[in-house]
Amino acid sequence: MASRKPGQSDHPVVHSAFAQMRSGKLDRREFIRTAALLGTSATAAYAMAGLKSPANAAGMPFSPDDPKAKMGGILKIAMAVQKMEDPATYSWVQMSNQSRHTLEYLAMTGPDNVTRPMLAESWTASPDLKTWTFVLRKGVMWHTGEEFTTEHVAWNFNRWLDPKTASSNVGLSVCSALVEETGEKDAKGKAIKRVAKNAIEIVDRYTIRLNLNKPVLSAPEDLYNYPAAMAHPGFKAPISDNMVGTGPFQLVTMKVGDRCILRKVKTMADGKPFTYWGGPVYLDEIHYYNFDADNQLNGFASGDVDGVYDFNVEQMDLAKSLPGVIHIARTAQTICCRMRCDTKPFDDKRVRQAIVMSVDNSKVKSLVYTTGGDVGENHHVAPVHPDYFALPPLKRDIEGAKKLLKEAGFPNGIEVTIDVGNTDGPWHQTACEAMRDQMKDAGITLKLNVIPGAKYWEIWDKTTFGCTAWTHRPLGTMVMSLGYRTGVPWNESHYSNPAFDKALDAAEATLDVAARKEKLGVAEKILQDDAVMILPLFRPIYTIVAKAVNGYVGHPTQYHQFNKVWKG
Amino acid sequence: MLKLIASRLLQMLLIMVVVSLLLFLIFDSDKFKKQIAVAELGGFAVSALSEQDYEAWLEKKGLNVAFYERYAKWASGVAHGNLGRSFEKNEPVLSLVAERLTNTGILAFWVFALMIPLSLGLGIVAGMKEGSKRDRVVSFVAVFTTSLPEIATAIIVTVVFALGLRWVPANSSMVNGWDWRQLVLPVMTLVLYDFGYVARMTRASMAEVMTSQYIRTAVLKGLPYRRVIMRHALRNALIAPFTIIVLQLNWLLSGVVVVEVFFQYAGFGKLLLDAALFGDVYVIQAATLVAVCVAVVSQIISDVGYTLLNPRIRFG
């Protein structure tokens, strides 16, 4: 395939990113992702990168219609069936999966990490990345029979940004650039932020403009964050009582802890037949059945379901002996065994360094996750993050660790206790046990204090040494500013280093993709050298589906996309 | 007699009031409120919540009022047949409990249907001739199966019949609608666990009757052995087992939680466990009260039945 070059219509950042890709400074996949975010069509971006685009229906976020596909059938998935109150305040991915085929998003990030237009047909960004214009698809219908328009989009944005809604969407970069301080304060003196005037501008029935107060690169990607689903203005909590959406399925039965049944929409509320904007949808019904996390694979093994939400690494051997297709997704989900930098004995950097040096992260990773996963480098940016900058690999150094401990006043070794809550599964403990065995060589006695998950969440930001689970976030800068900037609420290690804050600010302020990576690399290095945490690995996500299920692809954030799935 | 029943029922009511008050007090603690919040909003989100947002959340859930107020509200609701709403499952407790009770009821029905004839039959056969070979075999099997904990029996039958022979599924979640094959293993586990106990009681009762004066007389009189057993011995020998069997109701309601969990059967015991782990106070209340009620009522039935059946006991 002859590679194309960016044209007039493409964003200036796409041009510079293209040049960087050519000179080898930018990864091809990263170029595609950036170009797609900035409004270049995914197919064109793939062509520019000289890669074969995954087959996609023209202008659609889904894989193309399969001529062999059979209509009909029920897809049964084992998953925790959770309460659905308000899509804007969803706190678990499972909730969003239950409504994902009804309540849709403006954009959709595919399994290839490339964001494509969904309810929006296209978007453009101004050169300074402060003005984003979204053009909606025409003919997208609500199940009520109304057409989906920019009025509805504006209504959703305003609702998310209303402090009363308490939506976590406020934390998205695009949303935080839409609000400003009003001078009001809440009871605790925290400033209340409200939507800035004219921030959300309806241009016409199908065009809406977001006027941001700071540049944002990831706007379309943010709009596929799971609580950013487009709800109908007639929405009243709980959404499960009356779920009106634009998607091909509607909710038929919803019983928390039991089942959630979705059925293909045939007619709209006004009696007219419903035509889905996204073309043919093959399944008749999608059934989610509630299984405890540990029992989902057993449900699959006994043939009750066609697939599972996920299974854990201990179950891999069982999964391998079952007839089915195992999908492994790379993620930035991780555990962060972090030390409180302001509490004895961890206030001494040499102690932290000795602890970190005595552990071989790659060994821990291969012990805990034999299949898939990435080795962590103690700075919380994962190889799957688009802004990840590869530092030289870490080396285990027992002698160095012993020397540092001696200097720090522990010539006979040191005993430390880590709190482990297994909040993301028993593998936390396996990882900590592996670390314990490795630290022994350096004279460090690691004791494991295993506590129930709910207990752990009460102390996660207080304990001096704890193993905290962090979920996947799309950007490295995002996790770093959430967890390590001086004084931020989730800074569980109480880490404070002006040099790091400066480096992180510099990276965040950089729009140029390759330069941003390099600048984030500086921050990564500072954090790594300060030995705040052992972050041994980034976990993979395992799922399994029956062989009869076609068109299923595992998504790194476990979002279900069944629009083109069919059963053979 | 009636007076006795009435006083027992009254005592039960008193106990239920005490229990429900205690449960409310326990589950009103900040710890359990936090637990509900963590389960609903996620641990990360809760720890990031400001004090004010948390208060707002409590208010939304109706958890911020004093516990006696909540209790009074709940109690008057109960009087009107409204058992409240489940925090976890977001549906009325009444329908939830009714549904799970039905499921456990089906399980219990089949356990009784198989266990009663089996254990009575074996117990009678064994007790007819104490010390005989038959008696020894039955007694040994009974002690053996009763000694296997339910969880061990569940594992053994699963390994043999589901994983090994593949006759029945290993999992009883019934997600694809009702399936009798999924009921086989839980019923088998419970029958295996329970029949031994009832059989031993029947055997002891039968053995005692067989040594009694009037049976010996009947046999000596030359009445056919069969007739002696059927007409005279059985009637008296079955009184004790009857009371025991009625008491099994109580065990079948909530003692089977481990079997329900192991086989993923959506029964009453599992509901109670899930609710306790979640801190779903209205479900716990309803389930506990039902359990207490069944326990006490089965006790009363067993006592009353024993008195009615046994000609030697008369209440003045």
Place this chain on the structure above:
Amino acid sequence: MAGFLAPFRQPRRIVGVMLLMWVPLTLYVMFGDGLGGARFYVLMPAIPATLLLYVLAITSWRESPVALIGATLVFFWLLVAVLVPYLPLVDPNKPMAPFAVIGAVRNDHLFVLGADFKGRDMLARTLWGCQRVLVWGVSATMVAYVVGCLLGLIAGYLSGWWDQGISFVSNVLLSFPVMVLFILILNYLGPSGFNIVIAVTFASAPAIMRIVRGITLDMKSRDYIYAAQTRGEHPLRIMVFELLPNARGPIIVDACLRLGYTTVAITTLTFLGLGLQPPDPDWGLMIKESAKVAMLFKFSYMLLAPALCVSSLVLGFNLMADGLREMSLRD
């Protein structure tokens, strides 16, 4: 032989030998981490004590084969519990070869009972697993007995308001199905061995109290109690030293049965996630951890091994109770 054993048959000495077995074992399991280097040696005196107790048991229960079998099963596990640190086993918590099946040789190690999903040696885990069940099970039963006996004695001996109050509370507790009580208490207190002791006490003490109260009421009117009363002895002294020893018979049988129940309860609760916590091996825990990975015939040994072990222990307690009851009826 008989001559050698004779001095140990005095009740006081039997209790002494029992303590010699029990105290080290409890120390080892409950407070092992605090013992430091001494941990390795602490169980040594318990080995001869356990053997001696076993010999005493089989020599005095010769007439009841049922009790003999039961005692053999129970003492087998007791011996394993005190011997296991000195047996040539690998570390039960060390991951070696995940899913190594029975008889597999991996990393120069023969997996006699296979390895679990984390690759830990099942033989080592199964044998180590008896310690926690035995120690917590027996401790919980003992505490329940102490509480139950005291309450029973008080209710039966003092009568009046004491009796009314204690009986009402125990009626409330008894009207709960046992499992419900366990779930509620452990959910409130949090899962741990010590909390199991508390939960078992709540669940068992009322029933024990009833038995002891009944016996006390029955014996209160006997002459020797009057004698003690007229001697002006303190009621507590009368209760513990005059009444309690005479209630010994039914209590011992009941205790054996109850030990069985408690073993089952601990295993069950641990399986439900309300009991003992990882990582140390325990049968209930092994079942819990394996249930999600072993639902294939070739991996079923992970479930069967702990299930059969716990069954054999419970069977031992039940047979012992049966045998003792049989013997007491014969006397």
